[in-house]
Amino acid sequence: MPDRVLTIPPERLAAWLAGFARRHGATTHRAGPGAVVVEAADGAVASCAVPFPPLPHDDAAAPYGGLIAHAARDRRVAVLLVRRGGYAAGVFHGAALVTSKVGSRHVQGRTAAGGQSQQRFARRREKQAREAFEAAADVAARVLLPHAAELDAVVTGGDRAAVDHVLADRRLTALAALRDRSAGLPHLAVPDPKRVVLDATPATFRAVRITLSEPDITG
Structure with missing residues (x-):
């Protein structure tokens, strides 16, 4: 039977x-800094990735x-x-949202036009994107930075390049360093x-990812 990956709320x-022990028999475990591997009497294995390793x-x-x-x-995250064109910043304590700000800036979509019109469009679009990233950095500095000393982790999501651009802002050095130390957490x-998307993020970043291998009993 192929392995399955499950996400289990803490x-x-x-x-x-x-339930795993009831289904598969007595278990033993091996615990490491990044995973706890649980083995059952019938050969089933549940490899549990440690959240916030x-x-x-x-x-x-x-x-x-x-x-x-x-x-x-409960961690402060x-x-x-x-x-491009949208951003959200929030601080959670456990699954509860403590403070947040969501915003958007218009960034034009791509066009099939060519020549000088295409070049002008590309310059305008890049300017709009840059202004959107600057607005996102302003919000991160205002909403997240005051909590930097008490944070357990920084979780990011969306467009990776856009996130990197925002965290390159000099004001956000502390947040960028904590994001790098949170490398074991998923990019969402x-x-x-x-706002509804931000509210839903704890279901992902708090979850325990379990790779489940069960014996094939069809033979």
Whole structure:
């Protein structure tokens, strides 16, 4: 049976692992800084990526090396979503949004025109994009930067190049450094960064990704 990748909310992790043991038999685990691998009596394996790595240590007295408690911890996380023409910035405590700002700037779409008209259009479009990124940087500086000292992580999403452009702003050096230290977290694939999209991001960045390998019992 091919491996499956599941995303489990931290609140459901203990119940999911208990169900895994019921279905497949007694389990053992190996805990590392980036993953906890759970092996069952029938050969099934659940490799649990540690959210907000690393896992501090393998606590032999805690279930699954302390993974459940680590995943359930409420963290203060900054989220920055950027696409051409749109941006959203917010600070979460656990799954609760503490502060946020969402905005947009018009950036023209591509055109099939050629020649000098195409060149003028490209220059105008790049100017609009640059102004949109500057607006996003202003918002990040106003909304996220005051919380930099208390943040556990910076999560980004949308257009990677656009995010990099925004975080290159000198004011945001602390956020860029924390984003780099949060490299174990996913870059979020999101549509236009509206408030409803920002509100939904904890379901992804807090989730535990589990690669599940189950024995083929058809033979």
